[in-house]
Structure formats: C-alpha cells, structure tokens
Amino acid sequence: MGIVWNRFIQIKVWILRKSVTSVLTKTAVTTLMGAMLLALGLTAYAQHEPFVVHDTKPVIMHGPYLSSLSETAATIVWMTDTPCHAKVLFGPKGESMTREAHNAEHGLLPIGTRHVVHLTGLEPGKAYTYKVVATRAVKMKAYWPEKGLAVEGPERMFTTFDRSRLAVSFSAIADTHEDLARVKGLLHAVDWAETDFLVHLGDAFHSLESEDQLFARWLGPAEKAAAGEKLLMFIRGNHEMRGAFARNLMEYVPVPEGRFYYVRDHGPLHFIILDTGEDKADETNVYAELNKVEVYREEEFAWLERHLATDESAAEAPFRVILLHQPHWGWTGEREDKWTELANNEKIDLVIGGYFHRLRIYKPDSRGKDFWMLALEQDQVARVEATLSDLLVTVKGKDGKVLETLAIKARR
Numbered sequence: 001m002g003i004v005w006n007r008f009i010q011i012k013v014w015i016l017r018k019s020v021t022s023v024l025t026k027t028a029v030t031t032l033m034g035a036m037l038l039a040l041g042l043t044a045y046a047q048h049e050p051f052v053v054h055d056t057k058p059v060i061m062h063g064p065y066l067s068s069l070s071e072t073a074a075t076i077v078w079m080t081d082t083p084c085h086a087k088v089l090f091g092p093k094g095e096s097m098t099r100e101a102h103n104a105e106h107g108l109l110p111i112g113t114r115h116v117v118h119l120t121g122l123e124p125g126k127a128y129t130y131k132v133v134a135t136r137a138v139k140m141k142a143y144w145p146e147k148g149l150a151v152e153g154p155e156r157m158f159t160t161f162d163r164s165r166l167a168v169s170f171s172a173i174a175d176t177h178e179d180l181a182r183v184k185g186l187l188h189a190v191d192w193a194e195t196d197f198l199v200h201l202g203d204a205f206h207s208l209e210s211e212d213q214l215f216a217r218w219l220g221p222a223e224k225a226a227a228g229e230k231l232l233m234f235i236r237g238n239h240e241m242r243g244a245f246a247r248n249l250m251e252y253v254p255v256p257e258g259r260f261y262y263v264r265d266h267g268p269l270h271f272i273i274l275d276t277g278e279d280k281a282d283e284t285n286v287y288a289e290l291n292k293v294e295v296y297r298e299e300e301f302a303w304l305e306r307h308l309a310t311d312e313s314a315a316e317a318p319f320r321v322i323l324l325h326q327p328h329w330g331w332t333g334e335r336e337d338k339w340t341e342l343a344n345n346e347k348i349d350l351v352i353g354g355y356f357h358r359l360r361i362y363k364p365d366s367r368g369k370d371f372w373m374l375a376l377e378q379d380q381v382a383r384v385e386a387t388l389s390d391l392l393v394t395v396k397g398k399d400g401k402v403l404e405t406l407a408i409k410a411r412r
C-alpha cells in the first residue's frame with residue numbers, strides 16, 4: 001500500500017511540475033514541491049503512528065448481569081464509571097474463552113458507560129464461561145482518539161435454555177415498588193442454586209426517574225444476587241410506563257427482540273412474556289395525551305395471535321405459561337374477553353402476574369378462563385417447577401413459609 005501511494009504522489013508531483021513551470025520560476029516550483037511532498041509524505045506515514053493510551057483504568061460499577069437468555073443467545077449488560085467501548089470474551093465451559101462478541105452499530109463501537117453485548121450462535125443447554133471487557137475512551141477526536149486501559153470483569157458462567165430438558169424451575173416476584181428491605185428479603189429467599197432464572201413481574205418502581213434509581217431500587221441488588229450467572233427477566237408493569245426515565249427502561253433490561261413482549265422455550269415450558277401496559281385508558285388526563293397504549297396492545301395481540309397459530313414450540317410444549325404484570329391482561333379498551341378467548345383456545349395452562357398487591361389464585365373455569373391464574377403479593381416468591389407431566393407452583397413468604405401450592409397436570 002505504501003509503495004502504491006508513494007508512486008501516486010510522484011506522478012501527481014510530476015504532472016503539477018510540468019503545468020506550473022511555465023508561470024513560476026524554477027526556485028519557486030522546487031520550494032512548492034518540497035512543501036507538498038513533505039505534507040503528503042507525512043500524512044502517508046503519520047497515519048500509522050500509534051494512538052495515545054493514558055494510564056487510566058475504568059471501574060465496573062454494576063454487573064455484568066444477564067438481561068436475556070434463550071436457547072442460542074444471551075444478552076449481557078454492565079456499567080462503567082467512565083465512557084468505554086466494550087466486548088465479551090466467552091467459550092464453552094471447560095475451554096478457553098476464545099470467542100469474542102462486540103456491540104458495534106452501523107460499523108462503529110459505541111462509547112458510553114452502559115454496555116450491552118448480545119452473544120449469539122450458542123448451543124441449547126450448554127454452559128458457557130464469559131468475561132466482560134471495557135476499554136476507556138478518554139477523548140474522542142476525528143483522528144487518534146485518546147484511549148485508556150481496559151478493565152476485565154470476573155469470569156462468570158451461564159447455561160442456555162434447552163427445550164429438551166426434562167425438568168426446569170424458575171422463581172418469580174412482583175410489585176417490589178422500590179422497597180429496598182423487601183427487595184433484599186425476596187432476593188435472599190430465592191433458592192439461587194435450584195432456580196434457572198428469576199423473573200420480576202413488574203412494578204419494581206413507583207415511576208422511572210433516573211439510572212441511579214434503577215440500580216438503587218432493583219437492578220443493583222438483583223445483579224449482585226444473580227452474580228452474572230442467572231437470568232434476571234424483567235416484565236414491564238404499569239408503573240414502569242410512568243416518569244421522566246420511562247422511555248429508557250429497555251436500555252437497562254434489553255432483549256434481542258427490542259420489545260417488552262416475546263417468547264422463550266425452556267424444558268417443558270413455553271413462556272409467553274407479555275406487556276399489559278397501563279391500567280387506565282389513554283384518554284385519562286393523568287397521561288396528558290402522551291400514551292398510545294391501546295394501539296400498542298392491539299399490535300401485541302395481533303403478534304400473539306400469529307405466534308400461537310404458527311409456532312411449533314407453542315403447540316408442542318407440555319405447558320404454556322404466560323408471564324405478565326396485570327393478570328386480567330390489563331386495560332385493553334374493555335376487550336379482556338378477546339384475550340381470554342385466545343388463551344382458552346390456545347390451551348394456556350398458567351398465567352402469573354402481580355398488580356393487586358394481594359395473593360390471588362383463580363382456578364380454571366372462573367371468570368370464563370380455562371387456565372390457572374396466580375397474582376403474587378408484594379412479599380412473596382413463587383417457585384415454579386416443571387416436568388413433562390406436572391407443573392408445581394409453591395408460593396412462599398420471605399421467611400420461607402409455604403403459603404400456597406398449585407399442582408397442574410399437563411393437558412397434552
């Protein structure tokens with residue numbers, strides 16, 4: 001490349017010399033050519049000069065935590081104190097972490113303090129070790145941005161979901177509403193060794209105001225308890241649709257789908273994660289004409305109809321479990337019947353949510369629903385265990401006392 005470039009410069013200089021010698025003196029031309037050669041030559045060589053690396057290391061402030069997990073992918077999030085670019089080193093457990101995932105967008109590595117990297121191409125039911133890496137970007141400039149050093153997170157391990165597994169378990173909590181003592185008590189009550197993931201069923205907050213609040217009142221304690229090894233699934237509650245920071249929520253609980261409703265398969269369970277939206281009509285003045293939940297929920301319903309009509313795993317899984325915030329599907333322009341009819345027709349087995357701040361259990365055949373419905377109280381943990389034939393739900397208090405159990409048999 002250097003030889004070609006130099007030859008190009010020589011030809012250009014020769015042409016220029018020929019064209020200007022008629023009007024300039026020989027001395028002037030020689031001086032001009034010398035200056036041009038110097039400038040062009042310097043550019044050609046100087047562009048390979050090393051960039052500056054300052055002796056400054058970023059600090060990992062939060063994470064890493066797993067915000068999404070499927071059979072073939074995982075989403076890892078962490079925060080640094082200063083702007084950095086990011087990557088994740090990973091590999092199958094027991095092997096060296098030779099694979100590298102980055103988060104480039106449109107050909108550029110993002111620079112920031114919040115880092116989200118999606119690992120893809122994973123195998124179902126396989127354990128992977130990983131390590132996050134963040135490198136400081138000290139001063140961004142057009143050329144030679146000034147960098148700092150890299151910080152590496154501790155080695156962590158997760159296991160991908162696997163629909164062929166014969167037995168799985170998960171835990172659920174709801175409506176913690178910024179009560180730190182409650183959050184810590186519930187996280188302590190989760191049997192982390194025996195749970196594949198934890199789902200927060202929404203209303204972790206009264207309203208969303210800032211990043212600091214997100215970490216102080218839920219994500220911080222949760223990511224410490226999950227230790228970057230167990231998925232922290234987050235369902236949006238009606239309170240998470242409120243506040244100055246509500247529009248930023250997805251940035252902190254990202255999933256590859258980029259929306260608050262999607263599906264997952266794990267063992268005998270087909271999970272449908274839904275967003276039940278707000279609990280009052282869009283026209284209500286408290287929203288000051290900023291909400292478009294009704295049309296959003298219509299789109300979600302159309303997606304759900306399509307999914308249940310066409311997805312093989314939805315049809316074949318021994319159990320279909322819906323995770324949401326408002327157990328009665330939320331406010332949908334008074335069209336709850338439509339959602340219930342779909343769930344009945346598609347043999348939904350269990351709906352788990354929160355919202356009421358009281359433990360409520362609806363057996364099949366109540367309110368026209370052919371499925372079990374469970375709404376958790378604020379200080380309870382539901383542990384769900386599934387085999388090919390049985391779904392067992394145990395609701396416990398923070399003290400470990402068993403409050404309710406549901407035993408559901410597979411219907412297909």
Ligand SMILES: [Fe+2]
Binds near residue numbers: 357
């Ligand atoms: Fe709530």
